[in-house]
Amino acid sequence: xxxxxxxxxxxxxxxxxxxxxxxxxxxxxxxxxxxxxxxxxxxxxxxxxxxxxxxxxxxxxxxxxxxxxxxxxxxxxxxxxxxxxxxxxxxxxxxxxxxxxxxxxxxxxxxxxxxxxxxxxxxxxxxxxxxxxxxxxxxxxxxxxxxxxxxxxxxxxxxxxxxxxxxxxxxxxxxxxxxxxxxxxxxxxxxxxxxxxxxxxxxxxxxxxxxxxxxxxxxxxxxxxxxxxxxxxxxxxxxxxxxxxxxxxxxxxxxxxxxxxxxxxxxxxxxxxxxxxxxxxxxxxxxxxxxxxxxxxxxxxxxxxxxxx
Amino acid sequence: xxxxxxxxxxxxxxxxxxxxxxxxxxxxxxxxxxxxxxxxxxxxxxxxxxxxxxxxxxxxxxxxxxxxxxxxxxxxxxxxxxxxxxxxxxxxxxxxxxxxxxxxxxxxxxxxxxxxxxxxxxxxxxxxxxxxxxxxxxxxxxxxxxxxxxxxxxxxxxxxxxxxxxxxxxxxxxxxxxxxxxxxxxxxxxxxxxxxxxxxxxxxxxxxxxxxxxxxxxxxxxxxxxxxxxxxxxxxxxxxxxxxxxxxxxxxxxxxxxxxxxxxxxxxxxxxxxxxxxxxxxxxxxxxxxxxxxxxxxxxxxxxxxxxxxxxxxxxxxxxxxxxxxxxxxxxxxxxxxxxxxxxxxxxxxxxxxxxxxxxxxxxxxxxxxxxxxxxxxxxxxxxxxxxxxxxxxxxxxxxxxxxxxxxxxxxxxxxxxxxxxxxxxxxxxxxxxxxxxxxxxxxxxxxxxxxxxxxxxxxxxxxxxxxxxxxxxxxxxxxxxxxxxxxxxxxxxxxxxxxxxxxxxxxxxxxxxxxxxxxxxxxxxxxxxxxxxxxxxxxxxxxx
Numbered sequence: 001x002x003x004x005x006x007x008x009x010x011x012x013x014x015x016x017x018x019x020x021x022x023x024x025x026x027x028x029x030x031x032x033x034x035x036x037x038x039x040x041x042x043x044x045x046x047x048x049x050x051x052x053x054x055x056x057x058x059x060x061x062x063x064x065x066x067x068x069x070x071x072x073x074x075x076x077x078x079x080x081x082x083x084x085x086x087x088x089x090x091x092x093x094x095x096x097x098x099x100x101x102x103x104x105x106x107x108x109x110x111x112x113x114x115x116x117x118x119x120x121x122x123x124x125x126x127x128x129x130x131x132x133x134x135x136x137x138x139x140x141x142x143x144x145x146x147x148x149x150x151x152x153x154x155x156x157x158x159x160x161x162x163x164x165x166x167x168x169x170x171x172x173x174x175x176x177x178x179x180x181x182x183x184x185x186x187x188x189x190x191x192x193x194x195x196x197x198x199x200x201x202x203x204x205x206x207x208x209x210x211x212x213x214x215x216x217x218x219x220x221x222x223x224x225x226x227x228x229x230x231x232x233x234x235x236x237x238x239x240x241x242x243x244x245x246x247x248x249x250x251x252x253x254x255x256x257x258x259x260x261x262x263x264x265x266x267x268x269x270x271x272x273x274x275x276x277x278x279x280x281x282x283x284x285x286x287x288x289x290x291x292x293x294x295x296x297x298x299x300x301x302x303x304x305x306x307x308x309x
Numbered sequence: 310x311x312x313x314x315x316x317x318x319x320x321x322x323x324x325x326x327x328x329x330x331x332x333x334x335x336x337x338x339x340x341x342x343x344x345x346x347x348x349x350x351x352x353x354x355x356x357x358x359x360x361x362x363x364x365x366x367x368x369x370x371x372x373x374x375x376x377x378x379x380x381x382x383x384x385x386x387x388x389x390x391x392x393x394x395x396x397x398x399x400x401x402x403x404x405x406x407x408x409x410x411x412x413x414x415x416x417x418x419x420x421x422x423x424x425x426x427x428x429x430x431x432x433x434x435x436x437x438x439x440x441x442x443x444x445x446x447x448x449x450x451x452x453x454x455x456x457x458x459x460x461x462x463x464x465x466x467x468x469x470x471x472x473x474x475x476x477x478x479x480x481x482x483x484x485x486x487x488x489x490x491x492x493x494x495x496x497x498x499x500x501x502x503x504x505x506x507x508x509x510x511x512x513x514x515x516x517x518x519x520x521x522x523x524x525x526x527x528x529x530x531x532x533x534x535x536x537x538x539x540x541x542x543x544x545x546x547x548x549x550x551x552x553x554x555x556x557x558x559x560x561x562x563x564x565x566x567x568x569x570x571x572x573x574x575x576x577x578x579x580x581x582x583x584x585x586x587x588x589x590x591x592x593x594x595x596x597x598x599x600x601x602x603x604x605x606x607x608x609x610x611x612x613x614x615x616x617x618x619x620x621x622x623x624x625x626x627x628x629x630x631x632x633x634x635x636x637x638x639x640x641x642x643x644x645x646x647x648x649x650x651x652x653x654x655x656x657x658x659x660x661x662x663x664x665x666x667x668x669x670x671x672x673x674x675x676x677x678x679x680x681x682x683x684x685x686x687x688x689x690x691x692x693x694x695x696x697x698x699x700x701x702x703x704x705x706x707x708x709x710x711x712x713x714x715x716x717x718x719x720x721x722x723x724x725x726x727x728x729x730x731x732x733x734x735x736x737x738x739x740x741x742x743x744x745x746x747x748x749x750x751x752x753x754x755x756x757x758x759x760x761x762x763x764x765x766x767x768x769x770x771x772x773x774x775x776x777x778x779x780x781x782x783x784x785x786x787x788x789x790x791x792x793x794x795x796x797x798x799x800x801x802x803x804x805x806x807x808x809x810x811x812x813x814x815x816x817x818x819x820x821x822x823x824x825x826x827x828x829x830x831x832x833x834x835x836x837x838x839x840x841x842x843x844x845x846x847x848x849x850x851x852x853x854x
Contacts, residue, residue: 020638049580084502105635114499
């Protein structure tokens with residue numbers, strides 16, 4: 001794929017979702033001033049009101065006040081309730097990628113559909129989850145349905161305010177990061193939703209990116225086959241997380257780099273709602289045909305082959 | 310100069326003197342309502358005229374629509390209407406078009422009568438009546454003229470190739486998974502925004518907008534209104550709207566006044582805190598003119614659009630399991646309400662579903678606990694779905710109701726089938742209970758969600774007949790007296806104008822709606838067909854041709 005073709009491709013959009021107060025603005029403030037933010041990135045926010053742009057970063061401002069040019073080659077743009085207008089404007093400005101904050105009451109899946117806009121394509125949906133009150137919110141009479149849908153529709157969860165609730169964990173087979181993780185920004189910027197065929201053909205497919213592969217467990221396996229599987233994972237695998245039912249018991253699996261912990265679920269505890277593993281990889285994943293050429297390389301369908309009993 | 314208006318009957322809406330035969334007016338203000346023989350003390354030694362043009366008519370207090378949207382209407386009104394329901398418009402009554410063949414015939418007719426170089430914008434298509442729409446169908450009418458067919462909900466549109474060319478829409482840009490079906494010329498959700506951005510020169514150009522407001526002025530007059538509420542001023546752009554409204558809706562030729570209620574969240578958008586809103590809204594009062602006035606009112610929003618089934622519903626929700634949406638996080642709504650409540654504003658909250666209403670009631674309860682207020686005028690706007698228990702809470706918390714009763718007519722049948730089931734669908738706009746509870750209750754059009762015809766709203770409220778001809782929740786019917794109160798004195802209370810209009814008594818502005826028949830004694834089914842002879846705004850007669 002030539003650079004020209006790539007430039008003519010769709011501009012990828014990363015969604016930042018989550019309920020009011022979950023930390024979307026904090027994350028966006030971090031992104032705006034982060035050195036890893038690539039040039040040509042447009043950050044779309046609902047309202048400049050809460051965004052705290054370092055004044056030394058501001059290079060220009062549009063007449064109507066909806067676009068701010070930054071000295072790092074990026075722009076910040078407010079949606080002001082009209083996404084189509086904002087995207088048309090970004091198309092005119094020839095941005096290369098978009099990070100878009102969704103409204104706190106938006107369902108990410110709906111906004112994902114909106115990102116299929118002429119000249120654009122959705123890349124990943126990142127949802128922030130407030131560890132300090134998620135459990136209460138998920139049962140709330142007014143917003144319970146909404147916050148549960150937000151979490152269910154995410155491709156990556158970022159858990160915030162973990163200091164207030166250190167043991168908080170979402171029992172979803174979706175990759176989960178803490179907002180304190182040192183490589184948080186790089187992960188968000190490189191996150192790719194693997195089911196989305198469109199984005200595999202665009203420029204970013206040739207850049208290193210994070211992807212998640214999910215294995216939903218159907219039958220019980222042996223502990224040995226689980227250990228073997230974890231040992232033999234490709235070096236592109238960054239993290240593995242989940243719950244696996246073995247003949248020896250149900251284990252919580254947590255692997256970061258080469259360090260793996262497996263903790264057995266105590267007998268008196270109820271089993272987790274979802275069994276399976278989330279595997280996060282980082283690298284030039286390329287197309288499916290390329291990955292099968294690498295001997296021992298990781299491909300999502302292999303999980304099923306190795307672990308099904 | 311005094312003018313004595315005589316009538317077959319005067320309906321005053323003043324409970325102490327419900328009927329009279331004459332109204333004596335001086336400088337736009339009523340000096341006495343009653344019988345001519347009692348008015349002699351005012352007339353002795355004074356110059357006066359006796360106006361008998363309404364001698365065989367019925368004078369009512371000027372009608373009030375407490376909730377419509379001039380700016381939205383201005384966009385829609387220049388379009389041609391082809392609708393399943395009838396719309397009485399000043400330039401002609403739109404007869405119902407209820408099947409596909411009739412829709413096409415009407416499109417053909419409009420096409421033939423339009424100058425060749427003008428695009429044709431049509432509004433009112435609905436698949437329930439008019440069958441599948443698509444580019445091929447529009448192309449059969451014309452391949453040369455740009456034709457745009459807008460859905461009744463306003464949330465989607467269809468166009469032919471000529472229209473796409475006009476708007477410079479390149480089909481090569483459109484991919485299959487977008488909210489655009491290029492083969493069918495169909496644009497929806499964000500795809501609709503894409504289309505609108507490119508059609509803007511034809512629909513939002515300042516001269517189009519001004520033309521639209523001129524039409525709105527006619528619609529409001531022909532509906533018999535003498536006061537209206539613009540219930541979200543600043544929904545697009547406060548400065549631009551204020552300028553256009555001042556140009557079009559102020560001046561001696563304008564037969565009505567407008568209460569402007571500013572869109573609260575838009576007001577503080579762009580970095581202002583909600584707590585700064587009350588002072589900003591107060592500042593707007595400096596721009597008030599004779600006919601256009603802000604008051605200490607604010608508009609806020611709870612749950613999603615009724616027409617799109619995005620109202621937030623309590624259990625058991627929607628039949629298909631989907632959920633409504635919040636227009637703001639509940640905490641944000643509460644923060645805005647708190648800011649204005651503590652500054653003694655009258656707060657109007659858009660609520661459509663019973664969960665949206667429940668949330669807003671919970672917030673109002675908190676406000677009453679924090680800072681009890683009497684006579685605060687907190688108003689539930691639209692009031693689609695509710696429960697009997699919520700009616701009690703509304704009463705107990707001292708709030709009032711402004712209902713879009715027309716929902717019942719157009720939507721109760723389809724919502725019973727494919728929304729929330731018969732029981733709850735039949736009880737939408739539970740306003741009979743509101744009257745029974747002694748809650749100040751009015752009805753509105755939310756124009757263009759419903760026709761801006763108070764007599765039509767009255768007809769729906771009194772008969773509760775839906776478009777399929779079924780009576781829905783007969784016990785919620787209003788009496789003719791109640792329904793007339795709803796569109797006059799109760800509406801005046803809702804927009805904070807009961808001191809000057811809404812009934813006919815000494816001291817109020819001389820605002821009348823003059824009818825050919827008596828709306829309190831006529832056949833209830835004839836209500837919406839009563840002819841409106843004229844309106845009188847502050848003593849000046851504006852005949853309706």
